[in-house]
Amino acid sequence: MQNISKVPGAPWDATPQGGPDPFRTGDEPKQSQRVRGELTIGQRQLNTIFGGSPTRVLDAGEILGAAVGASDAICRLRAGWACEFRDFANGARAIVDVYLPGDVLGLDAIFGTRPLEEISTLSTVTIETIPTAAAIIELMGSRPTALYVDWLLSRRQRRADRLLAALSCLDAQGRLATMMLDFCTRLRRRRLIAGLVYNLPMTQTQIGDYLGLTVVHINRVLRALRHARIVTLEKHCVTIHDLELLKCLAKNGERLNSRTIVAERSLTEIALPAAKAALFAPLIDSDQSGSSQPAGFQWVLGSNAKLDESGVPFGRSDGARDAAN
Numbered sequence: 001m002q003n004i005s006k007v008p009g010a011p012w013d014a015t016p017q018g019g020p021d022p023f024r025t026g027d028e029p030k031q032s033q034r035v036r037g038e039l040t041i042g043q044r045q046l047n048t049i050f051g052g053s054p055t056r057v058l059d060a061g062e063i064l065g066a067a068v069g070a071s072d073a074i075c076r077l078r079a080g081w082a083c084e085f086r087d088f089a090n091g092a093r094a095i096v097d098v099y100l101p102g103d104v105l106g107l108d109a110i111f112g113t114r115p116l117e118e119i120s121t122l123s124t125v126t127i128e129t130i131p132t133a134a135a136i137i138e139l140m141g142s143r144p145t146a147l148y149v150d151w152l153l154s155r156r157q158r159r160a161d162r163l164l165a166a167l168s169c170l171d172a173q174g175r176l177a178t179m180m181l182d183f184c185t186r187l188r189r190r191r192l193i194a195g196l197v198y199n200l201p202m203t204q205t206q207i208g209d210y211l212g213l214t215v216v217h218i219n220r221v222l223r224a225l226r227h228a229r230i231v232t233l234e235k236h237c238v239t240i241h242d243l244e245l246l247k248c249l250a251k252n253g254e255r256l257n258s259r260t261i262v263a264e265r266s267l268t269e270i271a272l273p274a275a276k277a278a279l280f281a282p283l284i285d286s287d288q289s290g291s292s293q294p295a296g297f298q299w300v301l302g303s304n305a306k307l308d309e310s311g312v313p314f315g316r317s318d319g320a321r322d323a324a325n
Helices: 033-051 066-070 135-139 143-169 172-187 204-211 216-226 243-254 259-272 274-288 295-306 319-322
Strands: 054-057 074-079 082-087 091-100 119-121 126-128 195-200 232-235 237-240
Touching: 033 126, 033 143, 054 066, 054 259, 066 126, 082 204, 091 143, 091 204, 135 143, 135 243, 143 172, 143 204, 172 195, 172 204, 172 216, 172 232, 172 237, 172 243, 216 232
Parallel strands: none
Antiparallel strands: 054 126, 074 126, 082 091, 082 119, 195 237, 232 237
8 A cells, every 4th residue: 555645746636647537526627728827837836835844743633733833824734634623512523624645724824714723633744834824915926826725725615515515415325435535536636646545544433523423333334335345444544446336325325226236235234233134124125026226125225324323213113123132
């Protein structure tokens, strides 16, 4: 597996060359040649500024604002991962964004909207720092740099939109698929990896904070995806085995088309213990003969967000719960 770090000489946001990009999504905007030229110039100017700044190495779990000693600094991740979080009075934490090598942090710190005090390192990181956000005013004096900064902010907003859409409309499998595809796509476009294997320095608790899921639920779905040979996560290493199925899950959650019904059924049988699968098997078999997407099959498969901790759908009788346990 390749080390996730900055590749010397490679653009931060390069699109893979040498053929069609299998990770390109349908809603990905295309820039004109003139805009791409301006973005390239702006990127080089920003790289020059960061290249002349001192680097610092931070350990995992450090708060960026405290580490750099300023809440309005502008930082770039040279290596390592970080996350932006929100803490609540009840002790809960939500991770609202994940930053990878090459991401610039603090571009809007001058407005106080995303302070560095709410950014924590997920792994050992190397950062380059522009000490004060007042420098952003000077940066914006150059049209190409201003355009590139605006492009970086728009990319961050698109990430936030995708995450919100996944949390609103997808089940656990769809959310995990969206997250794994997003990280893989960003790493490939920056030429930090070449294949479908990468290091994910997040615990299951942190993944749950990012996707709004419990650790028990995440572990159950990861086990199902592993046995279905779609994707595996072992010792912080993600390996994508079936890219097309993973993309389908990211688009539709568990509501796959008829061509993937075999994979759907295997996910159901794996995700539920043998006793629970036996309990619901009649519902699957009785409906399967009359429809390409049987109602009973969809009810069992789609009940993932409606199961209690014992794996039994809410509303079932105590007898069914006892039989399942």
